[in-house]
Amino acid sequence: MSHVVETDQPPPRAAGVGADPQQAEPAAPVKGQVPDLRPAMTVAGGFQAIARACLAQMVANAGAVLDGRDPEGVHQMRVGTRRLRSAMALFKTVIAGPDLDGIRADLRWLMGALGPARDADVFEAEIVGPVRAGLPGSADLDALARVVAARRREANRVARAAVADPRFAVLAARIETWIEAGDWLTAPDRPVRDESIAPFARQRLERRWRPVAKGTGRFRRLSPRDRHRLRIQIKKLRYATEFLGSLFPGKALARVHKDLARAQDDLGALNDVAVARGVLREIAGVQDAKPMAGPSDGAAQASADLAWAAGLVAGWHERDARDRLESARRTLKDLARREPAW
Numbered sequence: 001m002s003h004v005v006e007t008d009q010p011p012p013r014a015a016g017v018g019a020d021p022q023q024a025e026p027a028a029p030v031k032g033q034v035p036d037l038r039p040a041m042t043v044a045g046g047f048q049a050i051a052r053a054c055l056a057q058m059v060a061n062a063g064a065v066l067d068g069r070d071p072e073g074v075h076q077m078r079v080g081t082r083r084l085r086s087a088m089a090l091f092k093t094v095i096a097g098p099d100l101d102g103i104r105a106d107l108r109w110l111m112g113a114l115g116p117a118r119d120a121d122v123f124e125a126e127i128v129g130p131v132r133a134g135l136p137g138s139a140d141l142d143a144l145a146r147v148v149a150a151r152r153r154e155a156n157r158v159a160r161a162a163v164a165d166p167r168f169a170v171l172a173a174r175i176e177t178w179i180e181a182g183d184w185l186t187a188p189d190r191p192v193r194d195e196s197i198a199p200f201a202r203q204r205l206e207r208r209w210r211p212v213a214k215g216t217g218r219f220r221r222l223s224p225r226d227r228h229r230l231r232i233q234i235k236k237l238r239y240a241t242e243f244l245g246s247l248f249p250g251k252a253l254a255r256v257h258k259d260l261a262r263a264q265d266d267l268g269a270l271n272d273v274a275v276a277r278g279v280l281r282e283i284a285g286v287q288d289a290k291p292m293a294g295p296s297d298g299a300a301q302a303s304a305d306l307a308w309a310a311g312l313v314a315g316w317h318e319r320d321a322r323d324r325l326e327s328a329r330r331t332l333k334d335l336a337r338r339e340p341a342w
Helices: 043-060 062-067 072-090 098-134 139-164 166-181 197-217 224-247 251-289 296-336
Strands: 002-005 033-036
Touching: 033 043, 033 224, 043 062, 043 072, 043 166, 043 197, 062 072, 062 139, 072 098, 072 139, 072 224, 098 139, 098 166, 098 251, 098 296, 139 166, 139 251, 139 296, 197 224, 197 296, 224 251, 251 296
Parallel strands: 002 033
Antiparallel strands: none
């Protein structure tokens, strides 16, 4: 993430952002930026700067999502939406109110469209794709890939429909208005809102650090479910260090952030494999239950071949999962030795 100086310019609006699918070049996905916070800023000012940047990333990728040719557009819009939700959680004691409740409900709707599309893109490119590349010419893998591609196209169609829906443009405008003039800015019970952001940032980072430190100390003993929970806590701390890191100059926090990013990547890959097992079982099960043209023995053989291919893909990734688990263990061991940099 690059850093930009806080600005009073509002983020780009969603209306009219869509791209012409016939244009020569696909609309370019847009990565997020993080504002440079200053210690003299208030807590409210810090949240506004962070939320503007998150909303800008979300809205700026509407064209790439609607264009549909580069899956990175869905990914970057999903990241922007996640970052915004994470910022809301980080500052929840400051921004809580009826306006926020409605916005969060609409963001869940948006994530409900973007999430399956991104998952389908990852499944095709990073789960099935490497196996087909390693075992070219497999008719069974090719059949599985066709099913996966059809599911991906449908998931992306749903994502494009959500972004094309006027509800998306209304949501973006609503969030922009709320950031600048929402009910949270006039609520009488928020004294911290107008205080300096630096003490608030330290307190929030410490709160995000505690569950991560606890999990790293007993990582070897964690169940898959507990590792998943740790991954979520790492993601929360990573976003917090990203949002608030400019308040704490020096290399110490940068090293923590780098460790968090590496651990999140490893644990995220493990989660992708775990999710893939369920998707593969679902695909094989659905195909097994679906009537197929031709003699019944041919249908049964096709289902068996698809199930074999699904099992092959699942097994292929087991070795990588073990490597990822060891990599995460080493990274978290390094992280546990670091002193909090705030």
